[in-house]
Amino acid sequence: MAMAARPWYKDLSGQHWRAFWAAWIGYALDGFDFVLITYVLTNIADEFHLDLVTASTLISASFITRWLGGAVVGSIADRIGRKNAMIAGIWLYALGTFLCGFAWNYWSLFAFRLIVGLGMAGEYSASSLYVLESWPKHVRNKASGFLISGYNVGSLVVAFIYPFITAHFGWRVLFYIGIVPVILTLYMRKNLPEHTEWQQTSTEKAGGISFFKLFSPRILPVFIAITLFIFAAFLYSWPVQSLLPTYLKSIGYDATGVSQVMFAANFGTLLGCIFAGFLGDRVGTRRAYIYSLLISLVLILPFFIIGKANIWLLGLLIFVLLFVSQGIAGLHPKFMSMYFAPEVRGSGVGVAYNLGSLGGAIAPIWGAFFANLMGLGTALAVLMFFWTFVVVALVVFDVPGRLLQRTAGIRSYEVQNTTPEGTVEPSQV
Incomplete structure (x- = not known):
């Protein structure tokens, strides 16, 4: 009879949890x-x-x-x-x-x-x-x-x-x-x-400021790919995050109704982040993105079609939609860190994420612009669908990994996982 799998939390010490909290x-x-x-x-x-x-x-x-x-x-x-x-x-x-x-x-x-x-x-x-x-x-x-x-x-x-x-x-x-x-x-x-891994490699690192190393021929292509990934992720998520209250008001909801739907949206995102962690460790980081975002593509149109017909159904749809589409953003740090070596990971993740986040500044402007052409609900649906598809494509084809393979000879800096029992198995990145 096979032994029961060891619970994941058994592998975490008090020090792990203190660092986390x-x-x-x-x-x-x-x-x-x-x-x-x-x-x-x-x-x-x-x-x-x-x-x-x-x-x-x-x-x-x-x-x-x-x-x-x-x-x-x-x-x-x-x-x-x-x-x-x-x-x-x-x-x-x-x-x-x-x-x-x-x-x-x-x-x-x-x-x-x-x-x-x-x-x-x-x-x-x-x-x-x-x-x-x-x-x-x-x-x-x-x-x-x-x-x-x-x-x-x-x-x-x-x-x-x-x-x-x-x-x-x-x-x-x-x-x-x-x-x-x-x-x-x-x-x-x-x-x-x-x-941390940083401490383990700190004595081996060459001098210099890691930010400037991002522009080396070995790292720059991967850095650009990760930045584009985050940019696209902000462009599918921020039109809804920034303009959803405006959309709800435009279809006739009062302040109370807007508050109720927004609570469902925010709570869905919160739980989605937690669930994404379990899903990522179960099926692999990239597969978690693909499964979650493909489900979200199916839910976008129904949410914007239903309008004011039923606030409970609208709240349920936005809860599930943001659970899968926004919640998966909980894996962004893990996804980005896989493609940067420890000695440049701090600046790589920090700069790529925050340059990509400029998509969050552009998204509301695009949403408002397209709303003048096709209506706010349609504009939000189109932007969310298109940029979600772009993110899925970047992950499916593993664009950062392929570029890393070309420049560094590996697909990820986390090519192996050590199981709790001490054996080594391929990582489902």
Whole structure:
């Protein structure tokens, strides 16, 4: 009789979980700080006498510096360690958010939002690599999915506390709360070791700044492919993320209805990130993307056809749609890390992700443009379908892996997984 499979969590020590929860809380607070401004934008516009278009540029400000944050903090991660880079990223976004509460005009607030972008970009790559490189290889998809769920939790927390805080204390207090993550860094510095793949290879790394190594002939093609992958992923996800409330209002839902559907959407994304981790470890990272996104293609059209006919059915459809389409983003850190060697992984993941995230800045503009031609619902459906198909194609044909094979002679930097029993089996990347 075959022995029962060893539960995955039995392979994780207390140190693994301490590393995870420290990074997860950092991600949750990152999500809290980043989306905060979207809730108080009208308050800011009123106080500083801004029109809505000008006020909206305060959201885009953090995107402007994300690539730089990925380059600087990512290079720190490759040079002096993931833990130190993670702490630096948290300090930057927490300080930037705190300073937003003291803004005296539009330009001061814009400048402080640039600091937020620097920090959150660097924290994304450093935290994800710290956990991924600390956990055993056969559960790293779970680590990735679980970790990204923290961002969604932070976003939900803002939604819950925003009405009370602004009604009783004003919008600035929400930004003052943003300094709280600094407390977490005190724990990190004292209690978390640098027991990662980075530490194992740090003595072998050549000098130099890892960001500039991305432009070497061996790495550049893979870097471009990963950047395009993330760019396409943002272009299929952000039209819906940014314009879904507007679409719901356009088909006749009031504020309560919009809130209910948006809760279903956000909750679906949260659970989807967690499920993606299990699916990725079960069938392989690439297969998890393919299965999830193919299912999402089937659900896009029904969601936009149903309209206002039934809010419960609409909520169920958006829950399932974002469960598979947005939840799979929980595997982005794992997917990207497979194609960069440890000595450039911090800057590679950080810069590729944050350059690709510019798709998130373009997506709402494209959505609004095409809405003038074909209606908002149709525009969102077309953009989501097309760019989802592009992502599926990039994964099916393993474009980054093929380029890596051509330049480095391997398809992935995770070509083998060690099982709990100690044997070695091919990785289902």
